[in-house]
Amino acid sequence: MPWSSDGDNGGSWKPGNPGPWGQGPSKPTPPDxxxxxxxxxxxxxxxxxxxxxxxxxxxxxxxxxxxxxxxSGWYTVGPNEIGLNKVFGAYRGKTTPGLNYNWPYPVGAVSKLGVTDRNAINIGFTTRPDFTHTNASTQVDVAEESLMLTADENIADVKFVVIWQIDPTRPEDFAFNVANPRDTVKAVAESAMREVVGRTQIQRILTAERKNIEPAVQALMQGVLNDYKAGVLILQVQLQSVDPPDEVIAAFRDVTAAQQDQDRLRNVAEAYANKVVPEARGKAAAIIQEAEGYREQTVAEAKGQASRFDQVYAQYKKAPDVTRERMYLETMERVLGGANKVIVDNPGGQGVVPYLPLPDLGEAAKTTTPGAGQ
Structure with missing residues (x-):
């Protein structure tokens, strides 16, 4: 119907008319x-x-x-995806990245899962955007998730992150066996952490056992999810913080500092022991070696003297007089060898004039006089 400006319609535009300026209606006309x-x-x-x-x-x-x-049944699967074919709602197999085919709707359907995408779940805290700063977020504690009971009936505030992905070997389990996989992973993670913390004392959680909690929780989570056939692969468990409750955190920090001092002093003592013990062992080995050398020397000398005595005795038995005289002369030689002596070969003692060494006595007096005066 053309544009009309008479009084009956008041010059109004009606659907299907181009309008007074040659423009059609603003809304698209449905197909006829x-x-x-x-x-x-x-x-x-x-x-x-x-x-x-x-x-x-x-x-x-x-x-x-x-x-x-x-x-219309042709479809493409991305490089980070795996396609799951369904026929009349029943699973019929999975497809690899690329061009694939399945029965079109409503007979068939395809579910595409990103099996290489990594997902993170925060437990014990959550993040919210901070509107006061651009691209910033604030951390909000969730006490009902983070507070856990330890083996010695203390309370620990544990915050951690679980990183997981769909198991690329069993994506059909992820799609069909669990109704809400993300909530399931979160519940299993919280349960596993509570079990590990519940069998450990709080002091060990805050100090020595902290590095062992992450792999223990990861292994426990993976075992439970495998039993569920959830098709989930746990990549890592990251502890963000492990603290006692705020009311006693100062006392626990003092205990932790004392524990660290104890470890430091133990390390210093072990270092000193590692230095002193080898030195003592070296000295003991040197003394032992010296004693063994002295023993060998003494035994060798004794054996030599015994062998010499045996040889002398053998010669003595052959010629006792000669051997006796030779032994006498050798003994006198050793005794009188270093003495100032005069030997007079006169059996009667006649012709010997006593002699007093006056020059020698005078020299001795000169050398002793200065010392006596002082």
Whole structure:
């Protein structure tokens, strides 16, 4: 209907009119189904006898529709995805990245899962955007998740992060066996952490056992999820903080500092022991070696003297007088060898004049006089 400016309609625009400035309506006009049907009938009339829609034309139309419906079953899977084919809602296999085919809707359906995407779940805290700073977030504690009971009936405030992904070997388990996988992973993580913390004393949690908690929780989580057939792979468990409650945190920090001092002093003592013990062992080994050398020397000398005595005794038995005289002379030689002596070979002692060494006595007096005066 054209634009009208008479008084009956007041110059108003009606649907289907181009408007006074040659512009159509702002909303798109829905397609005219009758017009589409007339075009299809005209197209089929060209190939059907009598110009009407007969069985042949309907068959061609059905074949074209079926062909288009079958072609709609092609789909692509991304490089980080795995496709799960379903036929009438039942799982029929998985497809690799690339171009794949499955029965089109409503017979078939495809679910695509990002098996290489890593997901993180915060337990004990959550992050919220900080509107006072751009691209900043604030951490909000969740006490009902972080407070856990230890083996010695203390309370520990544990915050940690679980990093997981879909198991690329069993993505169908992730898609069909668990209704809400993320909530399941979070519940299993909290339960595993409570079990590990519940069998450990708080002092060990805060100090020595802290490095062993992460792998223990990861192994326990993986075992539980495998029993569930959840199709989830736990990559890492990261402890963010392990602290006592705020009311006693100062006292526990003092205990931790004392424990660290104890470890430091122990390390110093061990270092000193590692220095002193080898030195003592070296000295002991040197003394032992010296004693062994002295023993060998003494034994060798004793054996030599015994061998010499045996040799002398053998010669003595052959010629006792000669051997006795030779032994006497050798003994006197050793005794009188270093003495100032005069030997007079006169059996009667006649002709010997006593002699007093006066010059020697005078020299001795000169050398002793200065010392006596002082």
């Amino acid at each position: 189904l009758n017009d589409w049907m007339r075009r299809i009938q005209n197209w089929l009339a060209r190939y059907s006898p009598g110009g009407g829609l007969h069985v042949g034309g309907i068959a061609i139309l059905v074949v074209i529709g079926v062909a288009l419906w079958l072609l």
